Amino acid sequence: MSCIKKGTIQKYIDGECTLSETVQIERHLADCKKCSVNVEYQRKLASGLRKALSLLSQESKGIPIINVPDKTARTRLLTVRRLAYILAAACIILFVVIISQKKEPENQAEIIMIEPGFATEFDANQPVSDQQMIMTIIDSEGKKTEYFE
Amino acid sequence: MNTFEEIYAEYYPGMFRVAKKMIGNPDGVPDVLQDVFTDFFYKIEHGHEIRNPKSWLYRVTFNKCIDNLRKQKHFQPIGSAEDISTESDSAENQDLKMAIEKTLVKLKPRDRMLAVLYSEGLSYKEMAEATGIRLASVGKLLSRTMEKIEKEFKDQGYELY
Ligand SMILES: [Zn+2]
Numbered sequence: 001m002s003c004i005k006k007g008t009i010q011k012y013i014d015g016e017c018t019l020s021e022t023v024q025i026e027r028h029l030a031d032c033k034k035c036s037v038n039v040e041y042q043r044k045l046a047s048g049l050r051k052a053l054s055l056l057s058q059e060s061k062g063i064p065i066i067n068v069p070d071k072t073a074r075t076r077l078l079t080v081r082r083l084a085y086i087l088a089a090a091c092i093i094l095f096v097v098i099i100s101q102k103k104e105p106e107n108q109a110e111i112i113m114i115e116p117g118f119a120t121e122f123d124a125n126q127p128v129s130d131q132q133m134i135m136t137i138i139d140s141e142g143k144k145t146e147y148f149e
Numbered sequence: 150m151n152t153f154e155e156i157y158a159e160y161y162p163g164m165f166r167v168a169k170k171m172i173g174n175p176d177g178v179p180d181v182l183q184d185v186f187t188d189f190f191y192k193i194e195h196g197h198e199i200r201n202p203k204s205w206l207y208r209v210t211f212n213k214c215i216d217n218l219r220k221q222k223h224f225q226p227i228g229s230a231e232d233i234s235t236e237s238d239s240a241e242n243q244d245l246k247m248a249i250e251k252t253l254v255k256l257k258p259r260d261r262m263l264a265v266l267y268s269e270g271l272s273y274k275e276m277a278e279a280t281g282i283r284l285a286s287v288g289k290l291l292s293r294t295m296e297k298i299e300k301e302f303k304d305q306g307y308e309l310y
Contacts, residue, residue, distance in 0.1 A: 007289030016273045016288065045295045046267075048310030052249050052302075053268035055242065057166035064179060066157055066186050 004028060004035045006042065013043050153190055156202050161186075163269055164210050170265040171214035171258075173250055174221065181217055185209045204278035207271070211262050211279055218258065245307065252301040260294045267291060 004012075004025055011017050012025050029036050137145045151159070161182065168178045188209055192199060199205045238246070253261050259280055266276045277284040299309045 005289070006292040007286075009288075010292040010295075011273070011288035014273065014288070014291075042292060042295070044310040045299055048308075049264060049295055049298060050268045052245070052298075052309060053170060053265065055246050056170050056249060063158060063161045066183065066190075 003032060004038070006038070009035070009039055009042050010046075013039060013046060151202075153193065156189075156206075157186060160203060160206050164206060167207065167262075167265050167269060168210055168214055170253065170268070171211070171262060172217050172221065173254070177217055177221070181210065181213045184213050201275075201278065203271075204275050207266065207275065207279035208281070211258075214262075215258050248302060248305045248307050251305065252298055255301055256294065256297065260290065260297070263287075263290060264294050264298060 008017070008021075008025070012022065017025065029039065139145075164182055164185065165178055168181050169175050172178065172181065185206060189199070189202070189206060253264070256264065259282070262280050263276060263282065266279060271279070273287040274284060276282070277287050282290060295309075302309045
């Protein structure tokens, strides 16, 4: 086994190695002075870091009471918001309906039926795009208008 | 699963220490934690399953601390001496605290969080989940971070051990 990587040593000293990894590492450490020195060094670093950082959080002020917003207040808020959305949507729909009704020309005949079809008999073996389409529109007075593609 | 109140009581002290080490300024910590627990509350309130509350809470704490650090940057330097020292501290201790603060500030937020969580005794799995680091990389990143901290410490005339 070649020498142990620093990351693996870290895992080892933190007790995060599997049993077989630990066995391998310890077998190597028994014969390798250099890695044994590294293990000691990293152990010291780790405890030094823990000690140093613990200085930053020595005094504790106890646990404050948490102020989670009132559930019913939130539900009420959501209901009000939903209502606002519905009203806004209703206004827009109403507006669109009014506008579209105004724009519609008064004496245009109402279209009753639209019949799509093909000018000649449809040939299933030909591509659809090669065959001429015909659109028959029938209005309320029974007048037929044919549109060719 | 435990109730919200139980989880709150169990993890608040640890999260407080983590957030304090992360953002330096202890006055900002209660707001950060209030935010974290409010998110947590609504998450479970809406039926979301949080399998590992500890990792979840530390991850959200990490994110909120980063937000807080970004905001702080515009207003004040992180971790001034008055912020972290108490009256009972000896002059020597205060200098040491300053040095640690200065060192932590120089680390990338992710490495800083890793060092902080390590000092709190979290497992590699928990650290990976809280920081988004791959589990297989935790050992390597930890040893690198510790070397950086040691070097920075030395540059300021201190020994880490
Ligand atoms: Zn070796």
